[in-house]
Amino acid sequence: MFKPTTRHNIPASSDPRLEVKLNKRASGVGSSGRWPYRLNFYDRPPTLDITLEEFETCAISRLRVLSHIESLSHRSLPYAQLSAAISTYLKQHLPLASNTARNVNTDEERRRDEIGHWVLRLAFCRSPDLRSRFVRSETSLFRHRFETDDVSERSAFLRSLQLDWQQVDESEKAMYADQLKGCMAWGSKEDAFRAETWFKVPWYNVPDLVGSRRVFIRGGMAYVPQSQQISLVLQAFSARLEKALELTAKNLPRLDEDERLGPVIDHLAASFLSGLGAAEYQSSENSSGSVVTADMVDDVARKHFPPCMRNVYERLKKDHHLKHFGRLQLVLFLKGIGLPLDEAIPFWRKMYGASMSDDKFNKEYKYNIRHSYGQEGRRANYPPKSSPPSPESSQLVYSRSTRGLHLDPSIRVSSVESRFPSLESRAIVSLFKSFGNLRRIADPSVDPTLTPLPLRSCQQILTQNQPGTQDSHGCPFRHFSPDNLQSFLLSSYPQLERSSPEMRDIMDSVKSAHYHVACTRVFEVTHGLKKGDGLGKDAESVSHPNKYTDRSRELEREKLDALKPKEEADDLMQG
Amino acid sequence: MPVAVKDEVMMDYDPSSPQVMNAFYRRLFPPAKLFTHREFAFTLAGDIYIRYNSFHSADDFKKEVLRLNPSRFEIGPQYSARPRDRKTLATGALQPQRRELVFDIDMTDYDEIRTCCSDKKICRRCWGYIAAAVKVLDHTLRETFGFRHLLWVYSGRRGIHCWISDAAALDLNDDQRKSLVTFLEVVKGSSQQAKKVNVRGGRDDAELHPVLKESLDVLKPEFVRVCLRDQDCFKTERQWEALLSLLPQDREVSSALRSQWQSQPDLSSEERWLDLVSAVGELKKNGKTALFHKYEKAMEDVILQYTYPRIDAEVSKHRNHLLKSPFVVHPGTGRVCVPVNPALAEEFDPETVPTVGELLHELNGIPAESEETKGRKMEDYEHTALKPYVDMFVKHVAAVLRDARMSRKSVIKEENTDF
Ligand code: SF4
Numbered sequence A: 001m002f003k004p005t006t007r008h009n010i011p012a013s014s015d016p017r018l019e020v021k022l023n024k025r026a027s028g029v030g031s032s033g034r035w036p037y038r039l040n041f042y043d044r045p046p047t048l049d050i051t052l053e054e055f056e057t058c059a060i061s062r063l064r065v066l067s068h069i070e071s072l073s074h075r076s077l078p079y080a081q082l083s084a085a086i087s088t089y090l091k092q093h094l095p096l097a098s099n100t101a102r103n104v105n106t107d108e109e110r111r112r113d114e115i116g117h118w119v120l121r122l123a124f125c126r127s128p129d130l131r132s133r134f135v136r137s138e139t140s141l142f143r144h145r146f147e148t149d150d151v152s153e154r155s156a157f158l159r160s161l162q163l164d165w166q167q168v169d170e171s172e173k174a175m176y177a178d179q180l181k182g183c184m185a186w187g188s189k190e191d192a193f194r195a196e197t198w199f200k201v202p203w204y205n206v207p208d209l210v211g212s213r214r215v216f217i218r219g220g221m222a223y224v225p226q227s228q229q230i231s232l233v234l235q236a237f238s239a240r241l242e243k244a245l246e247l248t249a250k251n252l253p254r255l256d257e258d259e260r261l262g263p264v265i266d267h268l269a270a271s272f273l274s275g276l277g278a279a280e281y282q283s284s285e286n287s288s289g290s291v292v293t294a295d296m297v298d299d300v301a302r303k304h305f306p307p308c309m310r311n312v313y314e315r316l317k318k319d320h321h322l323k324h325f326g327r328l329q330l331v332l333f334l335k336g337i338g339l340p341l342d343e344a345i346p347f348w349r350k351m352y353g354a355s356m357s358d359d360k361f362n363k364e365y366k367y368n369i370r371h372s373y374g375q376e377g378r379r380a381n382y383p384p385k386s387s388p389p390s391p392e393s394s395q396l397v398y399s400r401s402t403r404g405l406h407l408d409p410s411i412r413v414s415s416v417e418s419r420f421p422s423l424e425s426r427a428i429v430s431l432f433k434s435f436g437n438l439r440r441i442a443d444p445s446v447d448p449t450l451t452p453l454p455l456r457s458c459q460q461i462l463t464q465n466q467p468g469t470q471d472s473h474g475c476p477f478r479h480f481s482p483d484n485l486q487s488f489l490l491s492s493y494p495q496l497e498r499s500s501p502e503m504r505d506i507m508d509s510v511k512s513a514h515y516h517v518a519c520t521r522v523f524e525v526t527h528g529l530k531k532g533d534g535l536g537k538d539a540e541s542v543s544h545p546n547k548y549t550d551r552s553r554e555l556e557r558e559k560l561d562a563l564k565p566k567e568e569a570d571d572l573m574q575g
Numbered sequence B: 001m002p003v004a005v006k007d008e009v010m011m012d013y014d015p016s017s018p019q020v021m022n023a024f025y026r027r028l029f030p031p032a033k034l035f036t037h038r039e040f041a042f043t044l045a046g047d048i049y050i051r052y053n054s055f056h057s058a059d060d061f062k063k064e065v066l067r068l069n070p071s072r073f074e075i076g077p078q079y080s081a082r083p084r085d086r087k088t089l090a091t092g093a094l095q096p097q098r099r100e101l102v103f104d105i106d107m108t109d110y111d112e113i114r115t116c117c118s119d120k121k122i123c124r125r126c127w128g129y130i131a132a133a134v135k136v137l138d139h140t141l142r143e144t145f146g147f148r149h150l151l152w153v154y155s156g157r158r159g160i161h162c163w164i165s166d167a168a169a170l171d172l173n174d175d176q177r178k179s180l181v182t183f184l185e186v187v188k189g190s191s192q193q194a195k196k197v198n199v200r201g202g203r204d205d206a207e208l209h210p211v212l213k214e215s216l217d218v219l220k221p222e223f224v225r226v227c228l229r230d231q232d233c234f235k236t237e238r239q240w241e242a243l244l245s246l247l248p249q250d251r252e253v254s255s256a257l258r259s260q261w262q263s264q265p266d267l268s269s270e271e272r273w274l275d276l277v278s279a280v281g282e283l284k285k286n287g288k289t290a291l292f293h294k295y296e297k298a299m300e301d302v303i304l305q306y307t308y309p310r311i312d313a314e315v316s317k318h319r320n321h322l323l324k325s326p327f328v329v330h331p332g333t334g335r336v337c338v339p340v341n342p343a344l345a346e347e348f349d350p351e352t353v354p355t356v357g358e359l360l361h362e363l364n365g366i367p368a369e370s371e372e373t374k375g376r377k378m379e380d381y382e383h384t385a386l387k388p389y390v391d392m393f394v395k396h397v398a399a400v401l402r403d404a405r406m407s408r409k410s411v412i413k414e415e416n417t418d419f
């Protein structure tokens, strides 16, 4: 467990290598000693002062990116389109400029990049499945950056890694000329051979090239041509990461018991497992945030609702009733699209219709609606175990004490090492230190004011409160049988056609459990977008039903704006 | 011991009898270096199978073997924790980690190309295929992949295993094993598929990978010796039709050969192959180079299809695959799974491998006074035909340990210079 203590200073470590402490404010704009390159193998755990907020936000940005990359990879896009989609998304969520970039605080970018990576390691080291998915998507991210990197910076970075690749010298090249030529692309010319350089690496470092018989092997060494260098780099990257994750998993078995980091980390892992980025939805007040009135809901539903909401809404219309979770799903969603409380109450009153007495509605349902809007409820108390946030920064120390989670200011970081002589890797210990230095900041989850219930993301809809036979909540892609799903989609979205290639795409994604990919495809088809466009912005895929609707309404507005004379459009914006 | 009962006693040594196995393990099974995290799986009488055993020491292991008296046992990987504790471990805590790289070649995969025996049988003649496989695989694993500690072990009936104990081999993860096996998997495909060698990247006139070319050179004489001469693989019409089906279907060559061979049912395989060679040679002389190349490559593929090792890929790909231990007794034949010297694989005769019965009989014949020889008490096995095999094994183990010790030393040295 991490324990908050009130100690401010980290005692100096005996190992100078692990104490590369940098004050971010001290280093100016531009590349610095800690981050001379844009690319990073993350070999050295950071020892940085970070705040809990940074801990979370850096991790979430990176998680978004990794999830996005993962879901893009399931969509089997052509390479150029894939790479472009990753580029735009990265620019927005995790920019990382090269040394030549102007007016960019590259240190700050690289610092955030590094923090995000290391936090996610903690979240994803815990099961073989999580580890392998994390390694795969981190490797894709690295590959993308590697391929798009400035050529000279890239080779400087490669040199800095000091990978133990042996260059094949001329005499050896001549000795194996026939064999090396035999492994070059069919029909390669003599001068192509002369121009090529080879590296010698243990064959097991390039399993992909060995399995496909693309390299010559002799005495346990694979002869890898320069043109296949990327295989080497990626293999080195993923092998190191894999090993490091296993080590972390072994040495931090109880990390998740920390009272404050635990939930963050759990949430990160859960979001990733369900294939969705941590969909922290912020309702976009200014983009589509126009107020929706009770009368408008039906029209908005027809044009803009994602399948999950469309389904509950239709059920409500038909039955004048919804079971608890269905109601909750729809209430929160409607709140998110801009139905204010004073419109929500008449809306729900109308939908329940004559089947429910006013009395019953007021007593039982109104309260629930008001609660969802944060107008009712008890004050959120501290869980008995945790302590109130202290205004000053406090330091967290890892401790294996089984007695519980109370303050123990006597534990010093330096004692961690002596307490765990069995820890094999000092790197891990220094990892404690870096995260052991989290500063407390205002934590919204313990803010003692009324908090409205948060909107539900796809991940929550997909994984929480599995619907029973009588329920109508949940995600149709996940919770409907394939037959029912198809007929539901066909009746709700007239743009979809039975046995069209689009429909096949959708059903295939469902079969492979990529529900949000299926949903994204529905969005594309129903909005006249082409495959791979996603929500029409950065090729983002669906991760939140409210996002689905917001983007749908934005697109509609863009279309209308394009039709209107300019002044009118301006008027609209102000109005 | 009365000499008169000798034959009867031998008859009594039935490998499926518990007393026999107990005596075998107690007195003859060589001690092996064990790891506390290594899995052992026992097969007991009545086909009871017990997995996830692990032991503190060799003595522990021997005690348990004597107690359970298994009809055979298999060796698995070294795990991240003790396999015997698996019920108390958190899920996912028991992961296979280190494991010898193993290969399994079984005669049943050669049924379609051997002519002397079928099914469970094996004789010296069809062992020729195994010998060829050992020769080329041993060569590739050493020269190409750089392994040094290979132990070839007769599987007790009709196949052979290879255990590779180099540190680099032990450390391979499943992906790496898979890539190596994919590299080595040259003969592939079901019985429904005539052409089983497709290693030219989809082009029928492309060159072989240089390593496969090397294998081909090793295999050419084996092809002549085993397939053309001994097994006579293309003698009958069905057999030479199978050969023609693997070649390009050119009228001038294939159809001509077909009618020629139909009229000469008594030609040997070697004669037919020479017919083919000269017909293809004609192509070159007549300037039909493209077609010549196609035939030439297809003939190379035929040689590979008939002689390249047919390995059981699944056995080698996964660390957690269990493989029968060296020196256990095959329950069906009573023969001990003895090491085979790859350089002499051709001379190995599975029918002369000692059986458990013969060995115990030899023990009974030990004269009491010979127990003290040159001041040292001789181990039981030293009085039996098992001795040369145990010696081979001990030598292998010693070499592996020597290497492991050396690399440990160098690691320590590196660590010291690190600070
Ligand atoms: S993927 Fe998300 S938005 Fe789409 S239907 Fe499922 S829960 Fe709703």
Ligand SMILES: [Zn+2]
Binding pocket: B116, B117, B121, B122, B123, B124, B125, B126, B127
């Ligand atoms: Zn035979």
